Amino acid sequence: MISIRGLTKRYGANTVLDGIDLDISAGERVAIIGPSGTGKSTLLRCLNYLDRPDSGVIRIGDLTVDAATASSAQILALRRRTAFVFQNYALFANKTARGNITEALITVQRKPRAEAEARANEILREIGLSDKSASYPAALSGGQQQRIGIGRAMALGAALMLLDEPTSALDPEWVGEVLDLMRQVAERRQTMLIVTHEMQFAREIADRIIFMDGGRIVEEGTPAQIFDTPKDIRTANFLRRVR
Amino acid sequence: MRALDVDYMLGLVSVILGYVPLTIGMALAAMVCALLLACLMAVERVMRVPVLDQFVQLFISFFRGTPLLVQLFLFYYGLPQILPVLSGINGVTAAIIGLTLHFSAYMAESIRAAILGVDRSQWEAAQAVGMTQAQSMRRIVLPQAARVAAPTLVNYFIDMIKSTSLAFTLGVTEMMGATQKEAAGSFLYFEAFLVVAVLYWAIVETLSFLQKQLERYLNKAITR
Numbered sequence: 001m002i003s004i005r006g007l008t009k010r011y012g013a014n015t016v017l018d019g020i021d022l023d024i025s026a027g028e029r030v031a032i033i034g035p036s037g038t039g040k041s042t043l044l045r046c047l048n049y050l051d052r053p054d055s056g057v058i059r060i061g062d063l064t065v066d067a068a069t070a071s072s073a074q075i076l077a078l079r080r081r082t083a084f085v086f087q088n089y090a091l092f093a094n095k096t097a098r099g100n101i102t103e104a105l106i107t108v109q110r111k112p113r114a115e116a117e118a119r120a121n122e123i124l125r126e127i128g129l130s131d132k133s134a135s136y137p138a139a140l141s142g143g144q145q146q147r148i149g150i151g152r153a154m155a156l157g158a159a160l161m162l163l164d165e166p167t168s169a170l171d172p173e174w175v176g177e178v179l180d181l182m183r184q185v186a187e188r189r190q191t192m193l194i195v196t197h198e199m200q201f202a203r204e205i206a207d208r209i210i211f212m213d214g215g216r217i218v219e220e221g222t223p224a225q226i227f228d229t230p231k232d233i234r235t236a237n238f239l240r241r242v243r
Numbered sequence: 244m245r246a247l248d249v250d251y252m253l254g255l256v257s258v259i260l261g262y263v264p265l266t267i268g269m270a271l272a273a274m275v276c277a278l279l280l281a282c283l284m285a286v287e288r289v290m291r292v293p294v295l296d297q298f299v300q301l302f303i304s305f306f307r308g309t310p311l312l313v314q315l316f317l318f319y320y321g322l323p324q325i326l327p328v329l330s331g332i333n334g335v336t337a338a339i340i341g342l343t344l345h346f347s348a349y350m351a352e353s354i355r356a357a358i359l360g361v362d363r364s365q366w367e368a369a370q371a372v373g374m375t376q377a378q379s380m381r382r383i384v385l386p387q388a389a390r391v392a393a394p395t396l397v398n399y400f401i402d403m404i405k406s407t408s409l410a411f412t413l414g415v416t417e418m419m420g421a422t423q424k425e426a427a428g429s430f431l432y433f434e435a436f437l438v439v440a441v442l443y444w445a446i447v448e449t450l451s452f453l454q455k456q457l458e459r460y461l462n463k464a465i466t467r
Contacts (some may be wrong), residue, residue: 050367080373092370094386104372107382156372 001025002160002191009039009046009215016042017053018215024160026065026187031202033226034212035238040195041087043212044162047193048082049075060159065243080108083153085163089145091137097148098124098133101155109156111123123151127181143174147181154185163194199242203227211235248434255425255438262421263446269335269417270404273342277403278396280343281350286380288355299351308346312409315341319413338410346403353395357388391462397454401447408443418442 002024009017015038026029033042045051047058052065061134065074065083066239091100098120102167105116124130127147133233153161167175179201186192186205196202201211209226211219211234219232230236284299306314319337323330361384369379411420418439426435 049373049412050371076373079371084368084369084371086364086368087362090364090371092368092383093362093365094383094390102381104374105359107378152372236420 001059001061002060003057004047005057005059007043007046007058009042009051009053016215017046017056020056020215020217022210022217024191026159026191028207029190029205029206029208030194030210032193032195032210032212033197033199033202033238034218038212039214039215040227041164044084044164044193044195047086047162048079048161050084060134069136071091081159083156083158083161085146085149085153085161085166086167087165089137089142089149089169091148091152092201093137095138096134097129097140097144100137100148101152104152104156119155123155127151128155142170143176143177146170146174146178150181152177154190155171159191161190161192163196164190165195165197167198168176169194197242199227199239211238213238246276246352248431251429251431252438255422256442258425259418259439259442262416262418265335265415266404266407266418269339269342269410270400271417273339273346274400274403276339277347277350277399280347280356282385284347284351285354285358288351289358289380290376295328302352303348306345307352311341311345311406312412313415314345315409325336334413334415337413338350338407338415342403342406342462345406347398349391351397354388354392357392357395358384360391361387389421393426393461394454394458397450397457401450401454404446404450405443413415416421419439 004020004022006130007017007020007022008015018039020043021229022030029068032043034040043052046053046056049070052070055067057064057066058078060078063074063077063081065078089098092103095103098117101120101123102113102116105111105119106113109116111119121130121133121214124133127150129147129151131143132140132144137148140148150163150166153163163182167178172179173199177200181203182194182201193204194206203223208220208222209223209228210217211230211232213234217233219230226235227239230239284303284467287295287299313337318341319334320331323332358380365387366379366385369383374382379415407417408419410417411423421437422435426432429435
């Protein structure tokens with residue numbers, strides 16, 4: 001069970017996140033949609049403290065992190081319970097595809113190298129990139145890099161997977177393969193919070209859709225409720241624009 | 244104009260070659276120490292540890308802002324007067340320490356720039372998988388910075404080899420010191436210093452060749 005209470009983030013006078021309250025059950029797949037600049041990505045980044053929230057409490061299982069008192073040990077613990085997939089992939093440039101997956105298993109989770117490599121090989125097979133295990137990110141296509149990015153997140157076995165617009169930086173030809181992989185991950189009931197502009201995809205894989213605007217959650221519900229019968233005028237207007 | 248004494252020059256080559264190991268040895272020892280010190284200072288400059296940061300800035304400013312020869316004299320002839328413990332120090336050790344301090348200041352700035360040049364997303368990805376700051380630095384950021392800084396660091400090594408010639412002012416008989424002694428005996432100054440110049444040049448050219456190989460290797464390792 002994940003619970004977020006009163007999460008707030010300001011940049012100067014600009015309030016980007018305005019007291020977000022959100023609960024996510026284990027195995028739930030939640031998609032966040034909404035106009036650009038409404039704090040969707042900031043919400044994800046605040047959830048693992050890549051951006052430090054100004055206030056609010058995050059609970060993941062028995063771990064509680066309050067922005068007012070968060071210590072570096074708590075932040076580290078929070079990050080070790082979440083996995084993050086970046087819009088720009090952010091693969092480690094000095095590591096091979098396999099190295100990108102094994103790195104945290106060895107350095108952070110202290111798994112023996114052989115075990116980490118066996119896990120990486122398993123993941124590489126699942127994401128269909130076994131033949132690229134020794135390639136460096138610079139030699140991979142955008143789609144392949146993002147599949148490794150998702151593979152790296154899968155390997156961590158995190159309680160919550162955060163995906164920040166994973167297909168937005170991709171050339172159109174690579175979007176399909178990345179969406180397919182995310183479907184696979186979703187099918188395993190990995191708890192995930194995904195910011196996306198792919199409405200059809202969100203509708204297909206999410207248990208719940210959240211519509212954000214102006215740093216707040218405006219409306220949430222099942223995909224059918226949000227996409228077919230939105231209650232708030234802002235949701236309806238946004239959906240009309242993106243369809 | 245008199246003719247060059249070619250036989251003398253050829254004979255001198257073999258004499259001076261005997262001092263090449265000392266020159267390279269001093270430069271290598273100073274390079275290893277300077278690299279370690281520079282890495283520590285660069286990481287500190289990026290992390291900005293209070294108090295230590297001011298000290299490191301002062302150190303870098305002093306050793307970049309004063310001539311190497313002055314630093315060597317200050318260290319070898321000056322310091323023992325106020326710190327008698329240092330009075331037993333020999334010229335080679337003093338030169339290695341002087342070269343280390345001087346070049347570490349320059350190298351620290353190069354490494355710092357290389358660290359800051361590593362894309363921010365690399366830091367974020369390391370933090371996101373749960374690495375500590377130190378792990379992110381050591382496992383992800385420094386290796387990438389090293390690739391960027393390597394050519395510049397080899398340049399400093401080349402510069403350092405040439406700078407070992409200043410050790411002769413501390414009474415060390417290395418390539419330059421040996422040449423000076425030979426020339427003083429034969430009075431053939433032009434021949435003697437031409438020979439040592441060509442030998443330094445040959446060493447540096449060899450290193451430049453190795454530098455290109457290293458760059459090619461480093462680039463291949465990341466784009467394979």
